[in-house]
Each structure stands twice: as C-alpha cells, then as structure tokens.
Amino acid sequence: MKQTLLDLKDLDVGYSQPLIKNINLTVQSGEVIAITGPSGVGKTTLLRTISGLVRPLKGAVELRVEKRGGLGYIPQKLGLIRHASVEHNIALGSISSSEKMQMFSRIRSAAVLGFILSLFLSFFQYPFGGALFFLCGPGILITSVLSQRLLHQQKQTIVWNAMKAVRLSDKQHEPVRRLSGGQQRRVATARTLAQSPSLIVADEFLSELDDANVTIVIEAMLNIIESGSSLIMVEHNLVRAKQLAHRIWTVENGTITEEVIEDE
C-alpha cells in the first residue's frame, strides 16, 4: 500500500521573487523523482524548500514523514565535516535514525543529568543529599554506562552496514579531507543510508562521479528505496534520469511539468 510522503500545494518557491510558481505535486513511498532543467531555474531552491531550509513564498509543503530523521538531505556541496573521520560523518546520520537509538539517547541524557543533580545535592543538602547520592548514584551511573554501551553498539552496527554498502569500510578512520571527490560523495550517501529516512532529497549527488562510483552509489540508494523510502534528486543527465526515475519533473520558465516514465 503506497503512502503519500510529500504533498506540494499551490507552492511558489524562491527567495524574494518566485522562481517556480504554482507547484501541485505529490510523492508516494518507494518512488524516485528526478528534477531536470537548466541551471539557475530554482531546482536547488525547490529541494531546500522541501527540506524546510527555505520558507515557501506561497502555498504549503506537507511532509508526512517523522519529524526527526524522516527526511535525509544531501546538499550539492555534500555538507561533510572535512576534519572528522569517515565514521564520524556517517554516524551523524545514525543520530536521528531509529526510535531505539533515540530511546537509548534519552535514557543516557536522563541518567547523566540525574547523576550530576544528585552529586550537586550531596554537596549542598548534607546529610540528606549525601545519603540520596550514595543510594541512587551507583544505580544512575550504571544505567548511564549501560545505555551508552547499547547506544554505541547500535550505532556501530548502523555505521558499519552503511560503510559496507558504499564500499568504504577500509577508510573508517580516514579524515574526509583526504578522500577523493567520488569517495566523499559515497560518504554523504552512507550518511543518509545510516539515517534510513522515509524521504531522501539529493542535489546533484551523482555529478562529478565516474561510472564505477555511480554504480556503487545507485546500488546503495536502490536498496533503501526497495524498503519503501522515496528519492527526489536533481539530475542533469537525462538518460540516467529516465533509467532511474518513476517520474521526471522538468523545471522551465518558472513552471514544473511532470512526465511519467513507463516501466520497461
């Protein structure tokens, strides 16, 4: 059963003047949408508006995905942390990924806060605070350590799987700045895979890649799409767009036209 993940209603996008007017489109789960059109017509602005980074000038963007981690965004400049390792960059995706992770994270935060609070009380509310600290402190500390351990294990599994999917497991501890352009694009893809969002918004994520890298990235993306996620991507290569996408949105003269690609 297909769900509507994105509903664009009478949408005008742009900064001070509208670049694209009156957009009325929807995206279903498991769909791949390719956006094409000449440079400077507002494709990136449309993606930024869908991602909630730019306010719509008119109309509404109705996103029916989880507020936290439901949308994955790969900007044109990738948005990687250049000084951090491949592992750290990919782990950023896992922060807002599963509910289990969020639960562990909340338990850990609560435990750490509780420990600090009881320590504070033990100093200022003697002897009551001291007794409370000795009674509750060890329990809180153990909870904190255990939740941290579980969080770490869960994160490691997610990150490792994402790294394997883009064939970067041998570069785990390498700083991103030392990687080639193609490898950096694979890291950005892996970050989104680790997040496993319902809707992926990718801005020219296949550009500047050689054929081997394109194959790796597309394979990884198709795997997540098969599990029900959707992909909206800006793609200049029309042949590739027709191979991958279910629908093509062509932006021209401030309007969008939709073309449905028939399955071969």
Add this chain to the structure above:
Amino acid sequence: MSDSPKPLSPFKSALRFMKSFQVLAILTSLTGLAFLVMDGMIDGQWDLVTSGWNNVKIFLSETGPPNWSVLEARSYPTCEERYDVFCSIAYIGMLETIKIAFVSTVFGFIGAILLSSLAARNLSPVWLSVAIRILLAAMRSLPSLLWAILFVIVLGLGPLPGILAMTFYTIGYLGKLQYEAIEGMESAPLEASRATGMSRPEVFTNVVVPETSNHLLSQMMFMFEYNVRHGSVIGIVGAGGIGYYINNYLQFQMYDKVFSLLIIIFLVVVIIDFISMGVRSFVNEKGDVRRPSWLTVMLPGKKAAQIHHGIVAEDED
C-alpha cells in the same frame, strides 16, 4: 566580430597603469596621515626621540648582561629539591604563571564555547545572540589588568584574583573569536544536519565543534600563550606569578635580573607556539603534507629534492 580582445583607449590604459600603484599610494597616504596626527600629539617635539635614544643607551648599559642568578635556589626557605633550579625564583614564578594561565584558559574556554554557541548568528535567534554579544563585549572591555586590580581589592593578594581576572577576560575575548569562527563555517553541513531534524545541542556538538576544531584549538593555544604573557603583567598588581618578582626587581632597580626573567618568558612563549603548531597539525590540512626536513633546507635545491623524494618513496614502500 573579431576574435581578439578590444584594445583599451589611451585614457583607460593610463588609468589601469595608475591602478597598479594603488596599494603603494594608499600605504603612503596612511603613513603620512599617521605622522601628521603624531606631530599634533607631541606638539612637533621630534627631538624627544633623539634624547630618548640616549636614555635607552643608559638603560641598556645599566641592565648589562642578564643575571642568571634567578635560576639559582633561593636562600630561604631551604631547597629540598634534587636540583637547585626547582627552588629558583624564575622556576617558581614561571610555574605559577603557567598554572594561572592554564586554569584560566581551560575555564575561560569552557565558558566561551557555551556563550559563543549562543552568540553565533547561524545557530541562535537574533535576540539571544545580541544579548550574549553585549555580555561578551562587557567582559572584554576591561583588560585583564583592570579585572586583576578589581579582584585583588575583593579577594586580596595571591593567585586566585589572577585566575579570576584572566578567566573573565578569556571568556570575553575567546568568545568573540569563537562565534566569528562558527559564523564563518560552511553552511552545507549545518543545513544537512538541520534538515534531518537534529536538535540544536546535537548540531553544535556533532557538527559545529568538529568542523571548527582547527580554529577552536588554534584560538585556545593563542589564548594560553596570551595568558602566559599577561600572567607576568597582572603579577605586578599582586595577582601572583612571575610578574610579582619582576615588579620586586624593578622597584630595587635590579634590571639585569628583570632582563633574564623577560628572556625566560620569551622562551616559554616560543615553546608554547611550537606546541600549538604540533597540536593544530592533527586537525588541519597542513598535517597531511610532508614538509622538507631541516637537513634538506640547508642543502642545494637538486640534492634536497633528491633526498626529499627519496624519503617519500621509502614511505610508500
């Protein structure tokens, strides 16, 4: 339509030629203006400079060579250390200055990073960022020396007022450097993480801190060096450190000992600068580049290149 570029008119060519001297013209005008302002301030008494030079000669002759007895053990209390130098005024004073600088840099850094995350325009709403910027400006508007006088009045003599004075100043100064570094970072990583629904503290700890780590480390090391240098100044008002001893020697006109203490401060600052360079090489791109060794710097170009590339080839094996 011709393929070659259109030739410029003689007037435009002359203008372009003049433009190539604009940096020189600006510098000359600024220097001239500075001289004019200075002339007004000293009422044209330029002979003060020449007479001052004579005083410098007298001062240098009285200072003489540095007196390294500051590295010998003090006569009281009795030295129980293995080496005399550990009981010397230079060691005790410098160590206390470094301790004050270390503590105030660490506390100042923590305070500054918390406040700068709230002051950066790309992380916080306008009302909050303006309020925090005013607070930071207030903290650095008083130099650490004035903070030290204030805390000496409140808390009395010793290292504690020195620590508090330098911590306050560090927060104000470092906070400004940090929020400017945060505002200067690329927007793409921030946008990518915000779009995923990360909370503000998560964005700050997982994206902003690693992305600006090079600047943060560099600024922290600069501040530590600054605090070591200023630790010697605030000691003069009784806030502890090597400055206390410098002040004593100055009062007794023992300039040779002051001279040697100043050399020690200079050496410590140079060492900190080298440590800072090493620390930053872990996070900046220069750390990835093989630099020529001192040996190859001394050798002629061809030989140096041979040795340098030879080393690279060995590493690759």
